[in-house]
Amino acid sequence: MQSLQTQSLRRKLVIISLITSGLTLLLSNTAFMSLEYYLSRHDTQEKLSVLGEVIAKRATTALTFSDYDLLHTNLKTLKADHSILRGCIYDENQQLVAQYQSVQSNITCPKRLLQLQSEQNNNFSQYFVIRLESEHIGTLYLENSRQDLLNRFNQFLLFSIIILAVSVVLAVFLANQLQDVVARPMRELSNTLKNIMRNKDYSIRAVKENNDELGDLVDLFNGLLGTVEEENSSLKTSEERFRKLTALSPVGIFQVDAKQQLQYVNQRWRDIHGTDDKTPSLHEWFKLVHPADLVPAQNAWNRLISKQESIALELRLTRRNGEYTWIHMLAGALHDRDGELLGYLGAISDISELKSAQIKMENLAFYDPLTGLANRRLFKNRLEKSVKSVMRSSSSMALMFLDMDQFKRINDTLGHDAGDILLKEVSTRLNATVRENDTVSRIGGDEFTILLTDVHQMADVRVVAEKILHSLAKPIRIKGQDIVTTVSIGITMTPEDSTDVNTLMKNADLAMYRAKELGRNNFQFYSEDMNHSILEHLALEKEIKEAIQREQFTLVFQPKVSLFDYSITGVETLIRWEHPDKGIITPDRFIPVAEETGQILDIGSWVLEQSCRQVGSLIRDNVLPRSAKVAVNLSAKQFADPDLAAKIRNVIEISQIPPECVELELTESTLMDDVETAIQIMQEIKTTGVSIAIDDFGTGYSSLAYIKRFPIDVLKVDRSFVRDIPEDQNDMAITAAVIAMAHKLSLEVVAEGVETQEQLHFLRRNNCDEGQGYLFSRPLSLGQLHQFLQATERQRQSHNYQI
Numbered sequence: 079m080q081s082l083q084t085q086s087l088r089r090k091l092v093i094i095s096l097i098t099s100g101l102t103l104l105l106s107n108t109a110f111m112s113l114e115y116y117l118s119r120h121d122t123q124e125k126l127s128v129l130g131e132v133i134a135k136r137a138t139t140a141l142t143f144s145d146y147d148l149l150h151t152n153l154k155t156l157k158a159d160h161s162i163l164r165g166c167i168y169d170e171n172q173q174l175v176a177q178y179q180s181v182q183s184n185i186t187c188p189k190r191l192l193q194l195q196s197e198q199n200n201n202f203s204q205y206f207v208i209r210l211e212s213e214h215i216g217t218l219y220l221e222n223s224r225q226d227l228l229n230r231f232n233q234f235l236l237f238s239i240i241i242l243a244v245s246v247v248l249a250v251f252l253a254n255q256l257q258d259v260v261a262r263p264m265r266e267l268s269n270t271l272k273n274i275m276r277n278k279d280y281s282i283r284a285v286k287e288n289n290d291e292l293g294d295l296v297d298l299f300n301g302l303l304g305t306v307e308e309e310n311s312s313l314k315t316s317e318e319r320f321r322k323l324t325a326l327s328p329v330g331i332f333q334v335d336a337k338q339q340l341q342y343v344n345q346r347w348r349d350i351h352g353t354d355d356k357t358p359s360l361h362e363w364f365k366l367v368h369p370a371d372l373v374p375a376q377n378a379w380n381r382l383i384s385k386q387e388s389i390a391l392e393l394r395l396t397r398r399n400g401e402y403t404w405i406h407m408l409a410g411a412l413h414d415r416d417g418e419l420l421g422y423l424g425a426i427s428d429i430s431e432l433k434s435a436q437i438k439m440e441n442l443a444f445y446d447p448l449t450g451l452a453n454r455r456l457f458k459n460r461l462e463k464s465v466k467s468v469m470r471s472s473s474s475m476a477l478m479f480l481d482m483d484q485f486k487r488i489n490d491t492l493g494h495d496a497g498d499i500l501l502k503e504v505s506t507r508l509n510a511t512v513r514e515n516d517t518v519s520r521i522g523g524d525e526f527t528i529l530l531t532d533v534h535q536m537a538d539v540r541v542v543a544e545k546i547l548h549s550l551a552k553p554i555r556i557k558g559q560d561i562v563t564t565v566s567i568g569i570t571m572t573p574e575d576s577t578d579v580n581t582l583m584k585n586a587d588l589a590m591y592r593a594k595e596l597g598r599n600n601f602q603f604y605s606e607d608m609n610h611s612i613l614e615h616l617a618l619e620k621e622i623k624e625a626i627q628r629e630q631f632t633l634v635f636q637p638k639v640s641l642f643d644y645s646i647t648g649v650e651t652l653i654r655w656e657h658p659d660k661g662i663i664t665p666d667r668f669i670p671v672a673e674e675t676g677q678i679l680d681i682g683s684w685v686l687e688q689s690c691r692q693v694g695s696l697i698r699d700n701v702l703p704r705s706a707k708v709a710v711n712l713s714a715k716q717f718a719d720p721d722l723a724a725k726i727r728n729v730i731e732i733s734q735i736p737p738e739c740v741e742l743e744l745t746e747s748t749l750m751d752d753v754e755t756a757i758q759i760m761q762e763i764k765t766t767g768v769s770i771a772i773d774d775f776g777t778g779y780s781s782l783a784y785i786k787r788f789p790i791d792v793l794k795v796d797r798s799f800v801r802d803i804p805e806d807q808n809d810m811a812i813t814a815a816v817i818a819m820a821h822k823l824s825l826e827v828v829a830e831g832v833e834t835q836e837q838l839h840f841l842r843r844n845n846c847d848e849g850q851g852y853l854f855s856r857p858l859s860l861g862q863l864h865q866f867l868q869a870t871e872r873q874r875q876s877h878n879y880q881i
């Protein structure tokens with residue numbers, strides 16, 4: 079039999095009501111029958127006692143006189159009662175003397191009393207003593223049938239069975255009714271649930287029929303469904319949003335599961351990969367990576383897997399047609415609420431266009447188009463880097479400065495194209511004499527530099543210098559003429575002579591002049607007697623200290639102008655030194671020294687505070703609009719100051735300038751030293767609410783991958799690019815490329831050093847956002863700035879503002 083728990087509710091109800099009614103009946107019947115039995119027996123005993131007493135009394139005389147007939151007659155009176163089965167009278171010798179036997183009974187009285195006593199029967203019976211006076215003269219025995227009682231019992235039993243049967247029917251009926259009340263709503267609930275699960279339709283509701291506890295249950299159930307439906311629909315909405323977003327996303331999105339299987343990619347991801355096939359495995363995907371980018375890509379990916387570090391990298395992918403696509407990829411680990419790893423989520427964007435703009439820009443910005451050698455910018459860059467690495471590795475490096483002897487004469491007599499051929503040939507020969515790691519640059523018309531890295535002694539450098547002189551001594555054939563050209567070479571060593579880039583340049587230059595003085599076509603090593611710069615340096619340091627104490631520094635402000643409507647968008651603060659004897663000293667002279675000695679920290683703090691105070695009050699007085707910004711130059715030392723963010727916050731608070739009105743200018747070289755740290759510092763700076771501009775952009779050699787990651791707002795195109803517009807096609811191409819690239823990165827572009835109408839038109843044509851330069855205004859004192867702003871405002875209002 080199935081256990082009760084697994085039975086249907088309906089059966090359970092039937093069984094329970096059957097058991098209940100059966101037990102009730104059994105108990106009540108047992109009680110009734112016991113009582114009945116007890117009462118019947120009591121009645122019978124009573125009746126027998128009365129009869130026995132009467133007959134025994136009457137039998138006394140008959141026994142005394144042995145009148146057996148009389149005894150007989152006496153016993154016959156028992157006939158009146160059908161239930162009496164027999165009556166027996168024994169004399170004093172316990173011998174049977176008279177008896178009565180009912181018609182239904184066939185048992186007779188035994189002859190002797192003893193026999194009677196040993197008989198076994200279930201009937202009711204009693205013995206009576208027959209006395210004369212106190213003498214025992216005989217015994218009367220009466221026996222009453224039990225059959226009556228049994229019959230009554232049977233009737234009772236029959237009756238009970240009928241009641242039981244009726245109650246079974248009733249129980250089944252009741253259970254049916256009950257299951258209507260209880261089980262049906264339950265079944266209804268479970269059917270509703272099944273329906274919902276089958277159709278995934280959470281708008282279905284259970285029907286409420288009663289207002290009892292089950293009704294409450296239905297209400298609760300429906301309430302729960304409501305919540306589920308709401309959550310489900312918000313889940314669906316967010317899923318739909320995610321789906322739409324990924325479908326519309328201009329970036330390729332991919333998801334990798336915890337087992338490193340590529341699980342999902344969006345359409346844009348396929349477009350970038352030029353594939354519509356099934357999603358490749360991660361292993362297959364790595365096969366698409368350009369061999370040159372494979373190791374860094376794998377390293378980055380391993381870093382993500384092992385350290386759960388977010389990664390950002392640039393790499394090339396091979397497309398089906400064999401071409402490459404440059405992509406920028408970001409990826410990070412995805413965890414659930416309990417921190418359990420779900421997989422990895424990433425985004426890729428096609429940066430091919432951006433990359434080619436960058437490569438073009440870099441080529442233009444860093445290489446000499448005539449000779450293909452590094453130009454002055456790239457050379458300075460490499461020099462800075464090399465000096466740093468020399469200081470780290472405690473090796474040595476030589477800087478050679480070469481100037482062609484009589485180049486001007488050749489150029490003038492044989493013409494520019496002959497000069498160009500000569501320069502190209504010299505470049506080729508120079509390149510051929512040095513090792514691959516060394517940098518040959520053309521830094522001016524007929525000026526070249528060579529960086530010899532990793533040299534151990536001056537003798538090594540001497541060998542190279544001699545080789546150069548020797549290789550150039552061979553005649554060059556130009557326009558049918560054999561031309562012999564010579565060079566003068568100045569050499570300086572780092573770290574022996576100096577570790578400052580500008581000083582090194584000056585040293586090499588001085589040594590080169592010494593070589594010229596000594597008759598050209600030779601090389602000279604720099605020696606201390608060639609200049610007094612160290613003493614100058616020390617004197618300047620002392621003077622700066624005094625200048626700080628005597629408050630000889632002042633600020634000037636140079637307006638920045640919108641190139642769309644010529645409105646003033648802000649000012650850049652520039653420092654001036656009002657020297658009591660030497661007059662105004664420009665920052666180029668003292669900032670590098672202050673930077674080296676650390677005095678820049680004090681000067682910089684002062685500049686920041688004064689700029690915010692003075693420009694803040696102009697903004698408060700509505701002389702400058704609320705959207706205007708004050709741009710403050712920040713040196714590398716200041717940028718490395720761990721208290722920088724706190725200082726900025728403090729200045730903003732005391733000067734009460736809105737933080738969005740402050741912009742900090744950082745140069746590329748400041749940021750490129752240690753990119754990860756720089757990003758962190760910049761992010762910290764940005765929490766103060768100020769914005770960040772990259773100053774002198776284009777002179778450094780920053781990778782696009784980093785620029786993309788820098789939290790910056792503005793790019794300032796270095797004025798060396800603007801200077802030669804419109805003469806220098808190169809610089810124009812670079813400027814246009816920088817503007818386009820910056821806009822692709824959603825950065826604003828400010829052009830520095832705008833001096834002419836031509837430059838302005840070119841910049842406007844190329845959608846440069848803002849300009850700064852003498853064309854608009856020279857740097858102005860606070861009073862002058864005030865007047866300038868009022869004057870331009872008047873001009874603007876009369877609609878005839880023209881530059």
Ligand code: C2E
Nearest residue numbers: 652653664665666669685711712713831832833850851852
């Ligand atoms: P910068 O940040 O590139 O500043 C712009 C420089 O270009 C200024 O020179 C400015 O007078 C000059 N300039 C502006 N318009 C024109 C123009 O149309 N043509 C030409 N040829 N030049 C123009 P300045 O004031 O001599 O500053 C030189 C550099 O000194 C600045 O270059 C900046 O790097 C640094 N500097 C200036 N003030 C501070 C300062 O407060 N703190 C720090 N750390 N550096 C400063």
Ligand code: CA
Nearest residue numbers: 650711743773
């Ligand atoms: Ca600046």
Ligand code: CA
Nearest residue numbers: 773774794830
């Ligand atoms: Ca600048």
